[in-house]
Amino acid sequence: MTDVSEDVEAAVLAHPDVARLDGAFASYLPGRRVLGVRVGARVEVAVVLRTGRPVREVVAELRARVTRVAGAAPVDVVVADLEWESW
Amino acid sequence: MAQSTAAKPEVGTARLAEDTEQGRTTIASSVVQKVAGIAAREISGVHALGGGVSRAFGALRERIPGAGTADTAGVAVEVGEKQAAVDLDIVVEYGASIVDLARAVRRNVIGSVERITGLEVIEVNIAVNDIHLPEEDEETEPTGSRVE
Numbered sequence: 001m002t003d004v005s006e007d008v009e010a011a012v013l014a015h016p017d018v019a020r021l022d023g024a025f026a027s028y029l030p031g032r033r034v035l036g037v038r039v040g041a042r043v044e045v046a047v048v049l050r051t052g053r054p055v056r057e058v059v060a061e062l063r064a065r066v067t068r069v070a071g072a073a074p075v076d077v078v079v080a081d082l083e084w085e086s087w
Numbered sequence: 088m089a090q091s092t093a094a095k096p097e098v099g100t101a102r103l104a105e106d107t108e109q110g111r112t113t114i115a116s117s118v119v120q121k122v123a124g125i126a127a128r129e130i131s132g133v134h135a136l137g138g139g140v141s142r143a144f145g146a147l148r149e150r151i152p153g154a155g156t157a158d159t160a161g162v163a164v165e166v167g168e169k170q171a172a173v174d175l176d177i178v179v180e181y182g183a184s185i186v187d188l189a190r191a192v193r194r195n196v197i198g199s200v201e202r203i204t205g206l207e208v209i210e211v212n213i214a215v216n217d218i219h220l221p222e223e224d225e226e227t228e229p230t231g232s233r234v235e
């Protein structure tokens with residue numbers, strides 16, 4: 001039995017353009033915390049992307065993935081940073 | 088200073104115009120900064136970024152009210168809700184036409200930032216701080232051969 005925040009984490013990390021979640025905020029669970037995910041009336045996700053694609057497109061895809069596991073709540077996405085392979 | 092009464096966004100972040108029922112999208116200034124830096128470096132003839140003093144003055148200017156700023160390694164950006172301004176400090180390769188190079192850098196930075204972040208780039212200021220000569224590489228290479 002996973003928490004919704006863990007489902008959101010897995011859904012977001014499964015996207016190929018997501019490098020990692022960013023620790024601007026977190027969900028606190030027994031025994032662990034899920035960085036970059038906060039689930040309440042809204043779902044908030046903070047991500048570091050690894051992409052040269054338009055952020056808007058990637059965010060729309062992430063929003064769809066999150067909605068699939070977390071329901072119809074609005075999904076706020078913070079793009080905290082970019083990682084480039086050549087950096 | 089009428090602007091100072093407006094709510095300032097969290098430092099280092101900018102809110103994209105996208106604010107729908109499905110949620111808000113926020114892009115950090117550092118994202119804009121990286122895109123601008125990469126786009127500038129992509130242009131052949133740009134040797135490096137950085138090395139100028141213009142960044143020190145960047146903080147004094149505020150072209151976009153309430154904008155978040157970010158600044159490292161020759162790229163300073165100011166990011167508002169829908170717009171961004173970019174300041175670049177570049178070192179060019181010897182032999183490149185600086186005017187043509189600056190134009191190419193500007194075009195690439197505007198194109199990349201607008202494509203990736205969706206922000207409108209209102210200005211790209213370019214300061215050419217130095218010219219890199221090919222001999223400078225050779226001077227630093229032969230080390231260790233003097234003493235055996």
